[in-house]
Amino acid sequence: MKNLIMLLLLFHIGSTVKHSLKIFFMLSSGVPNTPDYVAAGELGGILIAYYDSNMKTLEPRQDWIRESMEDDPRQWETLIKNCKHYKQLLTDEIRSFKQYSNQTGGVHIIQEIMGCEQDDETKQTVAFKLYGYNGEDFIRFDIETEKWITSNPLAKTTKQEWDRKTASNGVWKNFLTTVCPDMMKMYFNDAKSFLDRKVPPSVSLLQMTPSSPVTCHATGFYPDRAMMFWRKDGVEIHEHVKKGEIFHNHDGTFQLSVNMNVSSVPAEDWMSYSCVFQFSGVEDNIITKLNKSVIRTNWGKNENRTDKKRPMMIPVTAAVVVLILLILVGGVGFVVYKRKKDKRSPNSISELTEKLNPETK
Template sequence: MNPSMIQMIKMKTLVFLALMFLQDATAVTHSLKYFLTASSGVPNFPEFVIVGLVDDVQVVHYDSETKRAEPKQDWMSRVKEDDPQYWERDNQILQGAHQIFKGNIDILKDRFNQTGGVHIAQKMYGCQWDDQTGKTSGFSQDGYDGEDFIVFDLKTETWIAPTPEAVITKHKWDNNKALITQWKNYQTQICPDWLKKQVDYGSSSLLRTDLPKVSLLQKSPSSPVTCHTTGFYPNAAMMFWRKGGEEHHEGVTLGEILPNNDGSFQTSVDLKAPGASEDWGSYECVFQLSGVEDIVTKLDKAVIRTNEGKTGIRSDGEKPLDFTTIIIAAVAVLVVIIALAGFFIYKKMNPKRSPSPVSNPEVLEELNPGA
């Protein structure tokens, strides 16, 4: 496979995972998500990776090179206090999952009439819980080489095959009523229970509110003006441009909400540079975070940081981030995102123990219809 094709697959993978990773909800909606990746032909990258997130904060990581499930937040140590064998049990299960995923990539390559090359099988699953209404919802979605492959519809209790190559898997899994019952139980009972427990474990950090630092940035006088915010929490935020007191949409490009390495978030919104004759002071960048007063930053040429060396002022009075910092942060985010998705295996456990959210018993089905 030529380098351009490899790059295309990697970029499609990033888009697929980013869309899954950034499923947001309101300020009172919590989420538990697992992203799994199995890769073939990717140099210097583990064949199998799992990342778990609570409210989009990474809490667990596993890969086929370390063969260890590792907590990424100090408060996750409470899991072992409640269940001393939790991590060791998951290590054994996930080591087996690695082999399942390697087999599934071979099956998928055969389905798509492929030989060799770079290929990535992905999975995202988990649940959401509204702590005010008590409403819960679950999700499970598989992808291959950056495209949707098969999705579980909890409402109809059936599998959706968006590509012809997945139809054979859909028929197999639709006919496996035990599998459907187990997935329904996982999404409606096991996953929400674990989510509530982990929100309680990490309440001191997960339920906090952090205000952002805001910067006005511009590459050149004719480039769009970027209003960039970073360091806010939670991620249920909105940002937009306002002109003359009214929300302004013309020439505006809204960026995605992306995670920072410290568990906070960043986002940006671009505005086509106003003309020389326009009143720049009539434009305002507005950042909204539930429960706090709007943060409003007036568009002022004097505080915009540009490649021409203007210093600029942030809303907190500090020097703003430059474009190099933003690019580095974006690259770091992509590294985290690409380390997501795949296929997983479940193992029968002692019913006296609380089932692990990663390794819910007996739900895994291989893609091979003859398995």
């Protein structure tokens, strides 16, 4: 498990693109206590469905997806079948990866991300299909040329083999440039009320030790177009302040922290400081005064408080823990998309899997 975590943490997590549909896959071998196959779907940076080989079913992760499943159970059964079929495709691919890279023993992890994104401003749509193998970029599909591109010497033979599969490459191009954008629009229309909502955060002041910086921690907010900062007497300050990044929560909301070193702040001046949470496009801010009596700690006076709804102290490593959980449980992808003929187009993922894997029923 430790090796798997280290490999996955080598990759970057992409920033949320509002109009995007991404499908993630991971197939592993030699990794104990971990599903050997994981598939997940993400819409606009929000996990909407998850499947793994232990569960053997596709689990909706948002209420509107669950309602869709109840309205059309056949479609959901088809998606479950597709998840199972795609495992065989990945199994065949990882077999060739091992063969051509002369790595047949030990731990092996193949990751794939495919999908499409639409720029909010230009409305330009880009599509992508790329693979990682054992913690490294391996190979990616070039939409324009219908060829495979790699800078990894271990993938050269795989590139040559896949370049010759012109029919399959034509199917992939059509799926990524036509079917995926249509699906993205359909899902965004179904999820419009959910994605357009604004959920305010729960804000807490946290401190690990009496000499540690005070952390202003906001969690449970949506969307991620937000910022947070410290100010004194109504003016934003930057000295002794460290801003954190926005991270996903497992339920599709977000969290954000900003630290301030208070070691040089006299006790009588504490109430001059405040933490401000600000949603983009929203006038009303959430303001939290720097007050010792409300700081959550791990070191004494607040241990016996009965308010269980507010979070206890979050260690400095919380961001790493969240990242690991997202990767292993939520199906977060392994790389950021870095670069922007079969004429019969499949009209669904079901038809796509049948075209690429016709022997599996």
